[in-house]
Amino acid sequence: MASDTHTGNSSAQRPSGAAAASEFAIELIKINKSFGPVHANKDIDLAIRRGSVHGIVGENGAGKSTLMSILYGFYTADSGEIRVDGTPHSITDSRHALALGIGMVHQHFMLVDNFSILENVVLGVEDNALLGPSLTRARKELVRLAKEYRLDVDPDAIIEDVSVGTQQRVEILKALYRGAEVLILDEPTGVLTPSEADDLFRVLNELRDQGKTIILITHKLREIMAITDYVSVMRQGEMVATLKTADTNPGEIAELMVGRRVLLRVEKGPATPGEVFLSVENLVVKDDLGITRVKDVSFTVRSGEIVGIAGVAGNGQSELLESVSGMRDQSSGTVRLKGHPLSLEGDDGAHRAREAGLAHVPEDRQRMGLVTAFEEWENAILGYQGDDAYGKGWILDIDAARAIARQRIEQFDIRPANERLKTANFSGGNQQKIVLAREMSSNPDVLIVGQPTRGVDIGAIEFIHNQIIKMRDAGKAILLVSVELDEIRSLADRILVMFDGHIVGEADPATATEGELGLMMAGISDKTAAAPAVAEGKTK
Amino acid sequence: MSALRPLPRWADILLLPIINLVLAFVISGLVVLAIGQNPLAALEAIVGGAFGSGYNIGYTLYYSTNFIFTGLAVAVAAHAGLFNIGGNGQAYIAGLGVILVALPLQFLPWWVTFPIAILAGAAVGGFWAFIPGWLQAKRGSHVVITTIMFNFIAAAIMVYMVVNVLKPAGVLAPESAMIDPAGRMPKLGTFIPWFRNTDVNFTLLLALLCLVGVYVLVWHTRFGYTMRALGHNPTATTYAGISNSRTIMIVMTLSGALAGMVAVNQIVGVQYRLVLDYVADAGFVGIAVALMGRNHPIGILFAALLFGALYQGGNELQYVIPGLSKEMVVVIQALVILFTGAMEGMFRPGLQRAFMLFSPAQKAEAEARNVAKSES
Structure with a gap:
């Protein structure tokens, strides 16, 4: 194969500009x-x-x-x-x-x-x-x-x-x-x-x-x-x-x-919101550098609805997700699940959130949601490794874990269908399905989803969107954060717009135009003054 | 040509270390040659010294026992992403725990004292590693730094304790009182004539148990799962609700407890008293053992045997060939560590290429290409 190499003088061979061959x-x-x-x-x-x-x-x-x-x-x-x-x-x-x-x-x-x-x-x-x-x-x-x-x-x-x-x-x-x-x-x-x-x-x-x-x-x-x-x-x-x-x-x-026609619009019926499952009250969160990124945020998510948080990346959405899911300590405020306040302090806060019935699909699947060096089945139990389904006492029942992983691979069409394959070898869309399958299978009351389709191919996007809507229709409360405005608009039943750590407005996806949302996301327009009052008025 | 594919598992854990080892010996041979000695005679002396008779094997196993413990100590921490360099200090200070139960209980039969000494050694060694673990988990001080410092603190404490507290009046040598002969644990030579007059003792069986125990812990328990997850991705464990600080403290304690078993081997099994510097840098050899053994119990077993053989064979070398001092053995050990540890990956790309050339998949592909060419 080396015979056709012309490496000797390659840069000199390169014709420049108009003299191109x-x-x-x-x-x-x-x-x-x-x-x-x-x-x-x-x-x-x-x-x-x-x-x-x-x-x-x-x-x-x-x-x-x-x-x-x-x-x-x-x-x-x-x-x-x-x-x-x-x-x-x-x-x-x-x-x-x-x-x-x-x-x-x-x-x-x-x-x-x-x-x-x-x-x-x-x-x-x-x-x-x-x-x-x-x-x-x-x-x-x-x-x-x-x-x-x-x-x-x-x-x-x-x-x-x-x-x-x-x-x-x-x-x-x-x-x-x-x-x-x-x-x-x-x-x-x-x-x-x-x-x-x-x-x-x-x-x-x-x-x-x-x-x-x-x-x-x-x-x-x-x-x-x-x-x-x-x-x-x-x-x-x-x-x-x-x-x-x-x-x-x-x-x-x-x-x-x-290779087939896909629906870029998500098909979903009207939401039937029930009782309040998740309520966030006066939440204040700082980032690793001690800068306050979430500033006195309050909102609720009801059973059977998808609440989307729109905003330009870096306006506090990540810290909000990490805090509500128990990964990051809050400075003040209360998170309630079905009325019961969650105790999320400490570095095992996410465990208590899960036990209370709050599942979390993180924004960054490779950094947070998966241990990419693990085999697929090992990631299928991450966060649930202590569950009774995966063994008795100290011992991890590997056969049971693998069997459940295989089941989910089939259910969520994860490819390649091999639970022993290293997770790093799955494509982005399939990695996301691994996370999604794990979090949805825990049958939570509240599902928090960050950037569900970032770096995911179209076929998988459709599948993931449909799964999220299925969860909603099963009466779960879903909090969705995405920087893709299209995604928020097509999935969410209510849109909250976040800017500079505040929720600056609420919009109805059916009526709000992209322009209106864009203005709110940019933090301009006279709505900024009135909007927080609107958002709070709705949650209280 | 295509991208390098990972090696088959057997080549990765067997062939590669052997190639590295051979290279280390070849270069050692050149060094021996350079100082005017016959390298083949030296090799014969080392191998014979390590495996030549039951006596030699007994001593090789005795050294290996220590290296299994310290290798496991490093490996357990490494699985959780922690680098415990303090095995030496943990093994050393654990002697305090061992002697402080062994002396008062010397009137009891050895099979009662032995398990208690194990617990005491584990507790003190574990405690000595727990502190750096706690400092890392709660204060963010890196364990590499703190465990090194704790080696020095341990050395200073032990000198003080032996000289000022444990040394009986009227004894000149810096050592504690001897355990009463009636309460001493017999060596394996008592039961197996092959090992007569060697230091190998029941602690070897404990080491083998620990190998199995660590395997089960790391790959078959929920805690092993969480520590491996932590080792690969600490953000993912926080996401999973696993307390990283708790895992770090437990893992360090376990690591220190394993290192502490060296004290049991030395004090209960061999010396019957506490002497200074009995660890003889086994803690540091443990790092090389874990590296070479890929943090896997089976790998650690073989690596510990290799280093045990090098130690014992090296001791014999100076008697067989007077021109080669004990320092020569240190040079060989250093080369082995260099090639199997630090430069472990040197031959990997070459070996991967070689494997791909001869792999059946590659062959089939090349044939298919040729067929396609001739058909078109």
Whole structure:
């Protein structure tokens, strides 16, 4: 396989700008890649036109990331050919990819937190042992890039002090500084607020206009429609279509992704709210740094209804969830379940919350909801490992736990259906199903759900939404927090909007427009003054 | 070529350590050669010294007993994500508990004293590890730092206790009074002539029991589940409502109690009195044993046997080949620790490649490709 390598002089071979040999910046021809029995990429053909934004969509596990990892040199294809500017290359590692002008912005940033932006840009490509000249050169280059692509950053700001959006910008600058002509972005908006995402799109447009080629991996059809010129759809390791974005629509793309028509709107009957199951009174919560993030919040959730909390990420929703579920101590306030106050103090507060009948699907499944190094069945009992179903006394009944895990795998259609597989090897959507299956199976009175479909493919989204509605119709009280406004609007029976630690308003999803909610989420409009009174009026 | 696949389990836990071990011996051989001795003769002396006769094996097992305890102590903590470097101090101070029950009870038969001494050693060793555990759980002081410091505190306390409190009047050597011969536990040599005149004793059986016990604890109990969860992801345990501080304190106590069993082996089993520095750095060897044994009881058993053999074989080496001092053995031990512990993963990528070349799946795939090529 090494015979067709042209590594010797790769950067010199790269044609620049108009002198390009091919109209395609990247061509992938008959790429195949297997991991054991899993055929992750099957005969993939893909041509990326120079100077375009090319979206790649597909469900989790469709093979998008594998394909991009092959292009970026993380994996080597089992067979197939990669052409960069019309010349075949065998890309052996990411350094090689960079030398060919291919840069990648990962979903999880690869930055040194306590370095300045400038230092992060230079890291790994210093000219020589003395740092001074490299930094001077990089500073000049950053000014030029900032001007050319309107990518302004303060070179001396420390990474941990700047916003996630800026950190992503630094990742883009890093790639450009290394001479990237082709930029791969992996789920770039997953961590961004809506305004940061808009900003990113503006930058991407600018880059495209300057002749760069952008490959955008995403789940979100709206982004595909908004920014891309072409879109390629992958399904189960195969490339099913490449379309001109202008000639298609979200429905068609969604259908191609899952191979059948999906309902982007959730079908649900009217809510039949019963008695108050969860009531939160005057809750105040501080974060790890001692900053008050939840400020005197009160609300109730009734049996048989879904209350959605909308808001831009970072306005106290995470702390609210963590506090109500017993993970984080509250500074003051009361949480009642069916009228009984919950005692949630201490680092085992979540255990007492569960015992009282409050289940929690956390916002961040990998960091909180799962031990990814565990086998699937071990995660299926996390938080319930003390239950009688899983053994007598001290002993853990492994056979019983596995049997129950198998049952749930079938019930929730978790794939692959193997309870002995390491949890890290499941796709995002299936990991979320593992958490959901566990929390729903405990038959709680109150279910708290944070970001239920973050990083989850469309097929699984539909399933998860239907499960949540099934819980509601079974008379459970459901508190839903999501940064996806669409999700809140289609699932919730009542919407509370959170801004700067306060609940600033309540809305009826049937009548509230996106514009009204957006204004409340931004904390502007004259409603802010009146809204807290409204919210409290309803809860008391 | 494709991404490196994980090694089969047997290669991971057996083949890789053996390759590392062989390399350590090869380099040790070069060192021996460099100082003008015959490496094969040295190897023969070490192996013969460790396994040559019942006498040699008895001593090898005696050393291994200590290393099983300290290796388990490190492993139990490691499963919960804690690095207990204080096995030495915990093993040392546990001697205080052991001697303080063994001396007053010396008029009782040994099979009564033995279990009580075990409990006393476990209690004191456990307590000595509980304090750093409590400090980490409640005050956030890192156990690596505190357990190291507690090693020094233990050493100072023991010197004071032996010299100023436990040393009988009129005895010159810094040691406690001897346990009455009638109350001493017989060594295994009394029952098994093969082991005659060696120090291996019933504590070896206790060590084997502890291996089984730790296996059951870690993989078959609810508490083992929570400690492994904590070791992998402390945020997930908080989410699950498992008290991390409680788990940390219990795990550290268990770890210290296991280390404390070294005191039982030494005082009740061998010395019949409390002497200074009887731990002989077994606590630190335990770190290497746990590393090499992958924190699994079976791995720890073999690693402890290896280090026991190295200790015993090394002791013999200096008598067989006068040109090689005991320090030479320390060099070999250090190389073994270096290759099996610190550089344990060095050969992994190469081995993974080798395995993929010869794996049946890979072969079938390559054949399928060839067929596809010739057909098209």
